[in-house]
Each structure stands twice: as C-alpha cells, then as structure tokens.
Amino acid sequence: MVNGVARIVSFLFHPLLLATYLFGLFAFTLPQAFSPLKEDGHLKFVLLIFCVTFLLPALNIGLFKAFGAIKTYTMDDRRDRVIPFVFMAVLYCAITYLFYTRTRIGIHDNLLKFLLIIDVLVVVATVVTMFYKVSVHAMGAWGIVGILLPLNKVVEDGTLFYPMLASIVVAGVVMTSRLQLNAHTxxxxxxxxxxGLVTSFGCIVLLF
Incomplete structure (x- = not known):
C-alpha cells in the first residue's frame, strides 16, 4: 500500500513534468512570467511545454529501451542514465534556442529567463550524473522550491505564498517516496x- 502511494507520487512528480507544472502555476498566479506572450496564449504555451518537455523525451526513452540503450525505464543504473540525460539536455537547450531565434522572445524577457533556468537544471543533472547518481526527482522538486522562494519575496500581492508552501511539502513527499521505494540512498x-535548490535559487537571483 505504502509503496503503491510512493510510486504514484513518483509518477505524478516525475522530473519531466515539472516544467509543465511550473508554467501551469504561473498561468494562474504570475502571468507576467510569460512576458512577452499575450495572455490568451499562456495555456497554449503550457500545452506546448508539456509536449516538448515530457511527451517527446518520454517517447525517446521508450525508443532507448526498445533498442537496448537502457536496461529499464527507471534507469536504476547510473550508467544507463548518461545517454538519455545528454539527449534531454540537448533537447531542452535546443527548444529554448528555437524560442529565442524564431519568436519575439528577447534575452531580457521573463519567459526566456525561466526557460534558461529549466535548461540549467537539466544540464547540471546531466553533468552530475556522469560521475554520481543523484535523485533527479528530488532535484526537480527542490528546483521548483528554489524558483518560488525568491519570487515570493518580489511578488507583492502574495499570490505565490501558498504555492511556495505547497511546493516545499511536495518536495518533502517526493524525497520520502524515493526513499520508500529504495530508488536512492x-x-x-x-x-x-x-x-536543485541551490541551482534554481542562484539562477533566479542572477537573472532577475
């Protein structure tokens, strides 16, 4: 029963879904995060993010498994993670580059800054994984906390306060779930x- 709940938590808060959750939260609480997109395009952008940061990488992980590049979908062996992680890092960075070069998004726009923060998190996870296995679930969950903590200080209307508290609770639950499943030490x-916390917090301070 407990392991079943832990598996559900691990799936619901899979690292590949966190970009979708972050922009989905911003769509309802911090619309200026999508600058310079018009407001009627926010939910369409969230759907696009879901497709390119979750569905496309998930499809490719399936292909890696089918062709024997990885042994299991959970990639319990650190060495199995290297090729998929490098692919995802390249994919995430390429998506951001395409947004920058093919749209009206500029280097000083909030939307590009948040995309860059997500890219940095993925790249850091990839580089670290080449030498040591870490919990990317925990890294992603605390990466969200590291984004919301400083933003909550600058958003005057307090709309991010409760989402920030919820993100801390979720991060704790995710950590507990990974330990319960013996997926990580x-x-x-x-x-x-x-x-996750230091990387995203540092990026927010640096970019904003």
Missing part, C-alpha cells in the same frame, strides 16, 4: 535536493 536524495 538518503545521500543521493539529499545531494539531489541541495543541487
């Missing part, structure tokens, strides 16, 4: 959490 979960 406490050290791997802790390192992933610290990496």
């Amino acid at each position: 406490p050290r791997e979960v802790m390192i992933g959490s610290i990496l």
Whole structure:
C-alpha cells in the first residue's frame, strides 16, 4: 500500500513534468512570467511545454529501451542514465534556442529567463550524473522550491505564498517516496535536493 502511494507520487512528480507544472502555476498566479506572450496564449504555451518537455523525451526513452540503450525505464543504473540525460539536455537547450531565434522572445524577457533556468537544471543533472547518481526527482522538486522562494519575496500581492508552501511539502513527499521505494540512498536524495535548490535559487537571483 505504502509503496503503491510512493510510486504514484513518483509518477505524478516525475522530473519531466515539472516544467509543465511550473508554467501551469504561473498561468494562474504570475502571468507576467510569460512576458512577452499575450495572455490568451499562456495555456497554449503550457500545452506546448508539456509536449516538448515530457511527451517527446518520454517517447525517446521508450525508443532507448526498445533498442537496448537502457536496461529499464527507471534507469536504476547510473550508467544507463548518461545517454538519455545528454539527449534531454540537448533537447531542452535546443527548444529554448528555437524560442529565442524564431519568436519575439528577447534575452531580457521573463519567459526566456525561466526557460534558461529549466535548461540549467537539466544540464547540471546531466553533468552530475556522469560521475554520481543523484535523485533527479528530488532535484526537480527542490528546483521548483528554489524558483518560488525568491519570487515570493518580489511578488507583492502574495499570490505565490501558498504555492511556495505547497511546493516545499511536495518536495518533502517526493524525497520520502524515493526513499520508500529504495530508488536512492538518503545521500543521493539529499545531494539531489541541495543541487536543485541551490541551482534554481542562484539562477533566479542572477537573472532577475
């Protein structure tokens, strides 16, 4: 029963879904995050993000498994993670580059800055994975916390306060779930959490 709940949590808060959740949250609480997109295009953008940051990578992971590049979908062996992670890092960065070159999004626009933060998180996870296995679930969950914590300080109407608190609770639940499933050691979960929090918090401070 407990393991079943832990698996559901791990699926619902899969790292590939977190970009969708972040922009979905912004669509209802922080529309200026989509600048310079018009408001009627926010939900369409969230759907696009879901397709290119979840569906496309998930499809390619399926192909990697079919062709024997990885042993399992969960990629329990660190070495199995290297090729898929490099692919995802290249894909995420390429998507951001296409947005920058093919749309009206400029280097000073909020939307590009958030896309860059997500890219940095993916690249950091990829580089670290080449040497050490960390919990990318924990890294992604705390990466969201690292984004919302400083933003909550600058958003005057307080719309991000409760989402920020919820994100901290979710991050804790995700860490517990990964430990419950024996998917990671406490050290791997802790390192992933610290990496996610420090990376995203630092990017927010640097870019904003």
